[in-house]
Amino acid sequence: MRRPRGAALAIALTGVLAVVGCAKDGGGTSTSGEGAGGEGAAGCQLADPPPAPDEVEVSTPETADVDGSELRVGLAYDIGGRGDASFNDAAAAGLDRAEEEFGLGDVRELTAEANESEDAKVSRLRQLADEGFSPIIGVGFAYADAFETVAADYPDTDFALVDAAVEDADNITPLLFAEHEGSFLAGVAAAYKSDNCHVGFVGGVETPLIQKFEAGFLEGARAAAPDIQIENTYLTPAGDITGFQDPAKGNEATRAQIDAGADVVYHAAGASGKGVFEAAKAGDALAIGVDSDQYNQETVAESKDVIITSMLKRVDVAVFNYLAAVAEDDLTDFPEVFDLSVDGVDYSTSGGMVDDIADVLDGYKAQIIAGDIEVPSSPTG
Amino acid sequence: MTSPVPEEGTGRDAGVPSDTAAVPAVRLSGITKRFPGVVANADVHLSVRAGEVHALCGENGAGKSTLMKILYGMQQPDEGTIEVEGRAVVFRSPADAIDAGVGMVHQHFMLADNLTVLENVLLGAEKLHGIGRRARAKVAELARRAGLTVDLSLLVEELGVADRQRVEILKVLYRGARIVILDEPTAVLVPQEVDELFATLREMRADGYTFLFISHKLDEVRAIADSVTVIRRGTTVGTADPRTVTSRQLAEMMVGSELPSPETRVSSVTDVEVLRVEGLTLRSEGSERPLLDSIDLTVRAGEIVGIAGVEGNGQVELVEAVMGMRRAHAGTVRLSGVDLTTKGTMARREAGIGYVPEDRTRHGLLLDEPLWSNRILGFQSRRPVSSGAWLSIEGARSDTARIVEQFDVRTPGIDVAAGALSGGNQQKLIVGRELSGDPVLLIASHPTRGVDVGAQAGIWEHIKTARAQGLAVLLVSADLDELIGLSDTIRVIYGGRLVADADPRSVTPEELGAAMTGAADVGSGRGAADQSTPGTDDGEAGQSTRGGDR
């Protein structure tokens, strides 16, 4: 699954690279054919990249001797449920993998309705808890208040909640992600792949969660190319969830960004991303996917050749790791945040279009993991 | 009683039915048709000789139209048989009737405005002679023979009412009808046009066509028909020879009782001005042609001022402008000296105007609501149906009961929906309501249109009584008998202007009809002069007593 990372690069080389970058800057405006990651097509005055790191060790739980047959897992999806080709599906994938690798006693999956009120969420969780399901996993921060309410009434049940933390609740395990860190790498990739030194971000709904994606992306792009121009569009304001479900809007927004000069567009817009890819393909631009490895996703297969990479948010890993930990009855080492260091977020390499800058990306990644770069989680400026 | 008589006398000219012993063109035997709760036709017998004009008379709702719909295949009888030219037939649809040679000209025309006359005639009958030269020649031939002079290449929207009727007749003839049903053909025509229609019918009768002529205008019937069958309460009362029967006798056959008359006998006109309209002008949107052009009008206490005119000449606009439903562009409206020009409808009603609208189902009633709720409409700001912001249901109910009693509204109760009442009873309710609360002015638009004779008499009586008590009435009507009979003064409206005055004591319907078409200047040179015409308008032709016979 993970490809071996390239060997370490000497610090001494960084200066050379910078020089090359500058040199290319002069004649790089007319280059094209960036699709295959054409050598050094970047149009930006690039900052010095960090050194490529040594092979990073990632810990994946050993599950050979884990037995999950005692577990009765309740999974409460957000709107869309299994089959949404987005984070619900990712959670389902983690569940399926756990089922496959160490077996689960019983599974019940329930799905939220669009626009439902708080009591519906509470009832859903109560129903699962009443029937003795434990652990119960909720997908999406919308469940936060409901979890707080229900978990207090069922102290012996294990709860886990994707994308939200509940204070002072011992039996709720938050499955949080450092979306901003992954998005930082997407920003770096975008800066490196942009001919015009002009990139774009398309957010689905302007919520604090999506703003984390935006923040990381902006930071990453600026870190790689301080002079870069960045287009920034949200499809709908907070509260209007249609922004995650409207490819037409995504297409329109992306076209506008391309018209403004952007040539690499990163989206965090759920199903609207399909429109982003289509617009990028039509406009001869590049795109960066989100959540799962969209290069390999069926629904957007027609535009896969413009998807240079995807920011991976490994809800599946988090769910799988959580189930494994519960099966072993040991949550002590469970990560507080799924970040780059535990592969909770990452970038994908399918299609091979970022292979040429893999060292750069891995360099930044190492710096973030090491704490040398602090990525803000909300947009600045 | 006066009535538009298109031709002096009742002369039977050409085309006297040749052989009365021959097989009848149409014979209906024992026709019965029931609708839920109503027997529309009961045991109807009708025999129409070939080549005659056979009139079918009866008051509104007597069952004439249902019977004709049965003959034209639009409805099937529950019992009884139809024979056409001696053969028993069963019509499942109008197409069957047309195949058998029976055609119908409806009261409401069914023409496509944006097509030419020829196209309208051919529409739906393309199979007969195609749509080319041959069809055109055929239509032209039919038109010539029937004396229906109309330019085939004109668009129907450019035609007047009479011409449209000719097109309808042509359509029927083109489809091969030899027996033609005419459903109240004169209702939309002015007297001169009626003459022309009758001339056409006579010519066609000579050519061997048979007509079934539905009407309740008895003088017309006597002028054109060879025989007349009277229908009352769904069944045939008998057949008469119009040469020997009088209009009065016919009418009594129709209503089965002594006839009412609209005539107002004693003048009760006072000097007290109630309504004074000056220079009232209303322009249509996007057009310079005014709908109302400097109307000056005065109605005094105890006076009924009749407005005569062919529909669409500004009557509706005049009434609505006086009622405040339309804002006039210029001019003033005063009621008993109080300027109401800028006031809304409610304020005008509160000032003492009662309003019997032209279309009671659209403007007069809430059909779904019970009678007592309809009593509130237009009076919602006044006792006894409301007090302040609150309705007084009890007051409304008891006053509705009073109206039902006093105005003879035939209903099982006041909780019945207004839509369930017959037209006449609906109208009695409205008149009763509008005469409540002591109005000083009543605006009555076609107050007896489409109501049965009994209700008509009652409504006339109530208007006369109120007038005698000093009510001022502005009466708009297309019924010239009603206008002449009720009014103290008649003013003719044409093209949005009051073009002539007439004295109802001396004017004839023909003279009035002529003035209404705008062709002749004036209806009367004999008596209108004594009516001092209020105000002066732009002084064009037609003002006041321009005289002359036709």
Add this chain to the structure above:
Amino acid sequence: MGSIRAKLLPPALAIAFAVLLCAVTLLFSGSSPLEALGAMVGSLGRGTTAVDVVNTATSYYIVALAAALGFQMNLLNIGIEGQYRLAACVAAIVGGAVTLPFGLGVVVTMLAAAATGAAWVGIAALLKVYRGVSEVISTIMLNALSFGVIAYLISSDMFGELRGNNIGTPYLPESNRVPGFSFGSSGTVFGMVLVAAALGVGYWVLMNRTRFGFELRASGKSPTAAAAGGVNAKKMILVTLLISGAVAGLAGLPELLGRDHTFSLNFPAGYGFTGLAVALLGRNNPVGIAFGALLWAFLDKSRLALDNVGVPSEIVTIMQGSIVLSVVVAYELVRRVELRAEQRRVGGQNPPGSGEPRPVSAGGAV
């Protein structure tokens, strides 16, 4: 008008038809209709479902009253959606900021909500009265706009505060909350249910006992007759829409004041459209709407039970849709039958010929 039968028969027929339709659909999709029905009804006895139904119905009832006010005069206030959400948002901000004794804070909060709802629809009302803009179009536009305004208001730069990945207004102080009626483990019924009931009574009185209500209904049943009867159409449109908006503004409060105490990204949406359906179902009658709201809420809550037994919960959407459609058809059918019967009754009083009202262009009759 009409008898009890005319009022109850149509919805009963419609519900029966919808249940039948759904049963057939379920059979085709391979589920047992009986099991599904059992799960739906059974869920009422479990946990807080019954209370949840009442609570949700409270909101549905209020939005439906707002919709019915418009319906009564053929105004389609599609904008209820935007009005109640924006109003709830403003109410949350106001309620979160003021503390007053004796429950006055609650009153102020409710007034703020009503005023916001009225102001928001007021834009559409003014556009309609003075510019002839269809209220359907303008209120749809205002719905879209309301999302933006809400997002702006609850952003952390304005009145909102960030809570994890959620964002919302500060929690209402204890004094501005409306306590409920607790049924222990079965849940707590919102206190706002009383306000909803009062609104229902007020609606009935307004419609049936006041001049304004009469003019409103008259305008709806026949604008032409209303105009002839002295009803000022512009004023009626303006005032009716404003009242409708004010009522709509209260619809978000049961949840805001009774349970959530904050307006966050999770604040429920879609009630406005539900309200239109419920008003249709309840035939603009305050009692009918109450039943409609309860039925609708019950169907909504039964989704969970169906999901739980593996029946696709979309069946609920099918049922709701078919109930609305068939109720409209059923009412029309029954209305015609009733009118026919009434005409027969009236006809019995009179000679047959006069039973059939028919407009006739008359000339010089007899």
